[in-house]
Structure formats: C-alpha cells, structure tokens
Amino acid sequence: MATPPKTMFEKVWDAHVVVPETPDTPAVLFIDLHLTHEVTTPQAYTELRNRGLKLRRPDLTLATMDHSTPTRTEQVFGGAPIAVDSAAKQVRQLEINAREFGVELFDLRDARRGIVHIIGPELGITQPGKTIVCGDSHTSTHGAFGALAFGIGTTEVGHVLATQCLLQRKPKTFAINVIDDLPKGVTAKDLILAIIGRIGVSGGTGHVLEYRGRAIEKLSMDERMTICNMSIEAGARAGMIAPDATTFEYLKNTPRAPRGADWDAAVARWSRLPTDAGAFFDRSVDIDAASLVPMVTYGTHPGMVAPITGSVPASGDAVFEKALKYMGLEAGEPIGNVPVNNVFVGSCTNGRLSDLRNAANVLRGHKLAQGVKMLVVPGSQSVKRAAEAEGLDKIFTAAGAEWRESGCSMCLGMNGDLVPAGHYSISTSNRNFEGRQGVGARTLLASPQTAAASAIRGRVTDPREFS
C-alpha cells in the first residue's frame, strides 16, 4: 500500500521521533541543532551542574551573544566596559559555561558573532529537514529553510543540553496559501504583518504554519526568513517554507554546508521534503498578495496593523481603546499622519544585508527629518562587513543615522539601546508590545523601506513615494 501523502512538517517530525508519543507520554524528539545565547541559558547550565550532567552533543550546540551585548564600537572593541553591570555579568557567565561544558562560542569580538537567528543560516548550519531549537521565540526564522524550528524555555534548554531531545506533543498543521504575486513596492514584512492581521495574534496557537503559493516561492531566503520569523507573532509553534532551488543556492558554499558528494546527497534528501500533493492540513487560509500595500502597526500587538494608505480603525473593544491610549493615537486617524521620532533598522526580522540595502536605497541622498534619531544595527558582524563593503554604512551616516555593531539592540532594549517614553519609533523589528523598546515607547512595526521613508519625512510615509 502506498504511504499516505504527508506535509513537510510531518516528514521532519517523523524523521526525528526517538520514542513515539502515547496517550500517557509525549514523543521524545531528537534535536539536530541547538542554538544558544546568554539570556536564556544560565539557569539551564546551573541545573546541569546541580545534577552532575554533561552536555550530550557539543557538536550540535552553538553559542553566541546577542541580546544584552552593546552595539557601540568602543564598548565592543575598545576599552569601554559593557555599560550595564548585570549584562556584563551575564556575558561573562556564558563564557564560563561554554568553556566548562565545551560549547563552541562566538564571543563578543568574534567576527562570526551576530543575532542567533542570523548566524545559523549564514554559517549554513540551518538546513532543510533539521529540527532546530533555541531559547528564543524567533527560532521560527529557521523554518524558512524547511527546518522544523521553534523557541523553547530555559528548562527545555537544559533538556536539550543534557539529552539532545525534547518531550513534545505533535502540533497541528496550518496552510497559509499566499495566492497571486506581491505588487511592486510591497515587501515580505508587509505580507507577514497582513497575515498576522488576518489570522490574529493567537490564530496559529498549537499549529505549525506552512507558507505556500507563488508569492512565497518567488521570495529570496532573506525575505522567507522575515516571514517565518514572525510566525510566533501569530502564536504559531513554528513556520515553514518548502526548500527549493532558492534555498539550495543560498546554502551552497556557506562555511558549514555539506561539500562535494555530501552536498549532492543532501540536496537529493532535501528535495523530498516538500509537502506531498493531497496532504492534509488541519486548517488553511488564503491570502491574496496582489491586493496588499505596505503595512504599519498602530497598536500594541502585531495584529493591530493597517495599510499605510489607510487609517487607525474607527472603533474597537476595550483592548483597542487601551492600546490607542498607550499609543497616543485617535480612532480613525490616517496612518500617514502619525509622527516619527525614532527609527530602528535591524533585528532578526529585518537585520540582514538585503534589509539594509532596501533601507539605504530609500535613504540615499536624503537626510533624516529634523529631530529624528535613527539607529541601524546589522544582524551580524558578517552582515556589517558586507554592508560596509558596499558603502551602505556611508549612506546611513551621511543621512544622519548611527551605524552600530551587531546585536538585538533596540528590538527589546536589553543592552540599553532604548526609545524614550512617549516617542514614536518606527521599527523593522517584530514586537510593538507596550514598553518593548523602552518604558512608554510607542512602536510602529514596518518594513525597512517604510522605516527609511518615514525617517526622511518625520512621519509615517509610504516608501513607494521614493521609488
């Protein structure tokens, strides 16, 4: 009898079941790659130490520092210490833990350092068909390669360190069918914001999303990563995109991709991953890409999003009222009227080379509007070097923006890169929660192009005006 058609998620899941689930116990799932960073690991290492346990698979574990690290060059490479004492201590603790447990660490001055979700793909250790976890919700980014990648808590980080496995119940599947093509000037960021607006911030809870359709197939890997990155903002366990020639082209010749005959074998294996015709999804939704325009959030979660050509909705529930009060916006106010004081280009959502190019292309030859502050933070040191080789840094600094070392930076402000209370911050990051970028900061999520256009005008601006 022929095997029933399977989704890509099921193929990856089935290949990693060490012990199948039963009504009484979850599945034991093997993890191919464990990415780690300074914030969500210290307590896990303490647990291992307390139990006298070793790291099971150092060869499948990689550590970097990104969240609490400084982005000012003099603090990274000069004699200036990390400004926040507890952050400095956390960074030191990661160095101690990595040494003691034998984990490969890209430390503060390592040329390979960067945001954990940027460096995995850059190195070529993010690969189709792998199970990938990290103590960070944006681990969903790696699903862009057809990996099953999801965020875990610190207790589970400890489980993976000690056993290379996790206890998991099988999630459900949710097909996001993106039909037709994205119009010119509309980006992957606009698409994922529109998807979240459509299915809601808990619309994906308990599900693994698979983004499908022609518009998805046409996206570059950077764009696919932007899409999968924000799957968690729809509450999803993970997001996946089928590997194809675009995926293989990206990975080929990355530092740690397979070589020679191993590469050919890997591509053959990866080519069997896409969802079979007729496979069953628990849910599905169709998104019409052709009707989209640039999107900007107006509220305090990523589902509160509107077309840049539109307005804040005229009315809503208590949550809506509370969000508008926090944001200092009026119901029915045109999105294009919203002022911008601060601009952040970076993060695991939009901190890759093409994102910086997209922002720079809008900004070239312009100056920031009076009073606007702009921070450009590359996703990794490698992105930074590549951007500098193209002269992108000069475009940003000529416009009046600050050009920094890599890290999570102003996405969550753990390292002291903060937006002042009450200021409007148009940001290429992933969360517009209250206080996310600083106490009282008002975040507007958008694409790099929209962020750059808004920096020039000092209010939310449609980047298509500059094309």
Next chain:
Amino acid sequence: MAAVTRIRSRTVSLPATNIDTDQIIPARFLTATSKAGFGKHLFADWRYDPQGNPRPDFVLNRPEAAGCRILVAGRNIGCGSSREHAPWALQDFGFDAVVSTEFADIFRTNCLKNGLLPVLLDESTHEWLLAHPGVEVDIDVEHTTLTLPDGAAVGFPVEAFAKYCLVNGVDELGFLLSKDAAISRYEQNHGKVPG
C-alpha cells in the same frame, strides 16, 4: 519540583487579553543569571510609575490581592517571548495557578515545567471569574477540576504526562534521561549530522 495537588485560594483578576511576556517581566530584568527574585519585577511597568512607586489602582497593588495564589487573566496570556522568567516571576510573586481561556504555547509549556498550573476554562466560567475577583476557588490537580464557591466543579484539560509530573513532583528531565539507550540508538542510525 514540589508536587502540586491542590490549590485553594482567592482569585485576582487581570482581564486584559493578549498579556504578553514583556508585560509579565520586561526585558531589562532578564540579565539575571539565577531564577530567584523576579517577583518584585512582575508586571513592573503596570505595577510601578516611572519613579518606581506602586500605582495604587493596579490590581496587584491592592490590599485584597495579598495572599491570592490564583491569577485569572484575559484570553491568550503569555504570548510573545519564550522567556521562562515569566512563570518564574509569577511564582516568585506567589501565584500557583493562572486561569484563562487561551494560553500561548511556549508560556503554557514553561508554566508546566515549573509547577505553575495553567487552568484552561470555558468562556462562561472564565467570564464569571473575571467579573467576581476575590472569590475562593478550589483546584484539584489530580481530577483537573476547579470548584467554584457555589460548589460547581468545572473541568480543565492538562496533558496526562504533565499532570503526572505535577502531582508527583517529578520533572521531565529524569524521564528523558531514562531514554538514554533509545537516544543512543537513534544517534547511531542517523549519523553525526542527521536531517
């Protein structure tokens, strides 16, 4: 992990929906390297004014919230960041259970791993509880029921293995470690770099 079998307490209500983990514990407190002491920062930006003084109108600052071990929260609590510091903060503050109609996946998992009970209720019971803060309820973990003041017992789902761990005070790492032989077999069959 200590066994969690029964939780009897008055409730405190926080009806906001989509309470994200950045609200539960803002990122600036995540540079700590131990699990202890997050309770004082729980809901920091809602609880304190910019000068660090408690806001008297915030529900957790009110006298009647003292000693309450059950938080009744709006739909979809725990969305956003995977930070386990969120359940650590809730527990350190004194909560043993969180009641809602929907929990974000990672938050729910993190709660269970720490013995903080996520109680998923039907909408009408949840609505009643939100509207009647301070009532005494009785949660029986073994039978997965929440008993209301009028004696009505309402069921809630907890996955079998998670319940076993809660009721017996065991954590999952011991179970995973007991699968060592199966994991070794898997590793041999899948080579050094599986996938």
